[in-house]
Amino acid sequence: MQLRNDMDSYYTSDEVIYDPNGGDMEGNEDDEPIPEFDTNVPKNITAVIGKTAKLYCKVNNLGNKSISWLRHDNLHILTVGRYTYTSDSRFEPINPEGTNEWILRIRHAANEDSGVYECQISSQPVKSLFVNLRIVTPIASILGKNEMFVDVGSTINITCTVHHSPEPPTSIKWLHDSEPIDYTSMRGGVSVLTNKAETTVSSLIIQLATPKDGGQYSCQAGEDLKPAVVKVHVLNG
Template sequence: MILLLLFMLTSTDMLALSDSSAGVSSETRIEESLSSGNLTVVQGETVMLVCTVLNLGDKSVSWVRLKDPNPQLMSLNNVTNSQNPRFRALVSDWKEFVLLVKNVKEEDAGLYQCQVSGPKHTSITRTVSLTVIEGNTEILDGPVIYVDPLSTLTLTCRVDFGHKTPEFLIWRKEDKILKFEGGEGMVEPYLEQDQQGRHLSHLHVKE
């Protein structure tokens, strides 16, 4: 007697089998290479804390600020849970969960944690540190500089943004732009720096 056994595979089983044979994990995980690490920003900038979650399934993603004595829930999925209008929750393709912070202030510094929670109360987390520094801009030998008539005046602006490079520098007199350095149209790839790593810009004023 010959027995013929038939195995019925559902589409879900076929997908799981295909993923397994291809070495693709179906487990929910935070993709660290596509998520934010520790960040340092200058006061007044906009920063995005990004948490990229793969294979989310029926789980939820939240951003929590780790503050003593009680942690503060900042967002849940695409819902903002802060009364501060500078904070906003954003979601892209239900994979990239972002906590956007506008006009960053010193008080925003600290630890933030991305939490992925499931219906069985299991969770995975990723913690990032946000450091906020105060940028400093000054004109050397200022604010009052004396110069002889008909001579050339060289003004030097020194910018200290920690280890960050300014996107651009603008010299302005009242409503007139005298010089623009940086941006996509920048001729030199890098701004000049002194030995302490502070960025320098020079403006030459004739007569």
Template sequence: MNVYKFIVLAFLFCIIYAKDEPRFLVYGTNVTVVVGRDAALTCKIENLQNYKVAWLRVDTQTILTIGPHVITKNHRVGVSHGDPQAWALILRDVRFSDRGYYMCQINTDPMITQTHHVQVFVPPDIVDSGSSGEVTVHEGDNVTLYCSASGTPQPTITWRREDSTEIRIEDQNVTKWSGVWLNITSVGRELNGAFLCIATNGVPPSVSKRILLHVLCAPSASMMQKMIGGYIGDTVLLRCRIEANPIPDVYWTHIDENKLTDHTKYQTSIISVSYKHTATLKINNISREDIGPYYCYAENSLGSTRDDVTLYTLVPTTVISSTNITEVIIEEPTTLITLHPYAELEMKEADPDIFSVEDNFVAILSRHQMQNLDLSPSS
């Protein structure tokens, strides 16, 4: 009988003793935090009694806290005990060096511990020193752009044009390209401009770097109209489209091939957007001396070119039919004007002192032809 009593008492003692021993209520946690923010690691303990809870940094074996007290001199470390069963280690303004394992420890005999892990994520950042800067290449050559980025997780790199136009890479036209390298073969002048290298890793914000690609090319010129007409005394604009890089020197000439300079008669201007330029010659108060061909010249260090436009005058009149006179022909619906060396004017509607039979760029139009004449710029 005494033996049975002893067994029962021993059993009850074990139950009571086991119940009073501290134990962890939850498992260790894996905490992910973005650099610069705060993180909390929590131990939940039952039956702590008079035992103490301590937090340690595993890799350095540094004691951070014991009970409610912070032991380390790191001012970013704190401890929270708002819940009677919870002991939380607080890491403020987390740095990348804070990543690693932390241990929650209870000073029982033997000691019991629980391990927690901190993963620190870092937003992407482009490494300027390891990435391409401004790049200059001749048209037709190959070019390689490189973009280096850091961050956790490792960022991915996406390339695109700043204006979102397509890029031809590996025999395909794409608006975006992934990879740290951007290889372009036989670069065309249309790629002159800015490329964006964009780094992302799921941690906002994404970042980008603007890389300028300068494609050097010899000038090409094209007049917006090959022939343009105007009335005596009017003002006309001659426009020349030019593609060139570097920016070209542009000038205009008339029949005598002398350069036209700015004054009350002529004004020149040029508007440049990237490698495209629009040169304009404004001719004021048109007279008979202004008719004829005009040449637009463009020159840079890689070459030179020119294109021409013919200015003719318009005279509203009635054409007199004669076997010796060839009238102006207007073909509909294209309103194509065929110019002839000269035409005789009806004196009642045109001043003989204005034009003579020696004028080679005079278009004589009837009132009906004037109404149907389309002088809008050609495309």
């Protein structure tokens, strides 16, 4: 049987029961199904800074055992069962009713939350499943220098990339001098090509550049993400 001493340490005590058929036996655990991890859960989690991170653990045949979440580097106990054992209220255990899921939810994720977490079954011996959490800050950037020089009549091609986003942004907005670009305007020749993948790439293409096309262009990949900016100069030959 596993006992806990305060918040951050463990000690164990063997519960021995007399066996009338001869000898001693340790509890009656041999008659119970053995708790096992369902390993079909993500072991590497990426979350955006300031957002909510969720770490998943599934256990079959839990029986009367309990589930704990710990920081693996310092063995600091975060949760036990449905209770939070840390003073940091951002950490919360979730066990949806009728499921074998034991989720560690971390609200307002911070850089210092990155690291290895341990989902632990209070069996004898203890069983552990490790999950790595990475906290990232999505970054939008425009390829090349922060100023671009093109000749009148040439093509302006501005490429924006979004890095460190756990999933592609729902949309990428292009602005010219802080105003949304109208791709259906009478000017014509303006288009956007976007490829959503691990790194999202969006290219703004403006054909037959005129002096009016000069100015500041920005790429916005979400409300929480700082836009990437480039200054375009259209030269008269």
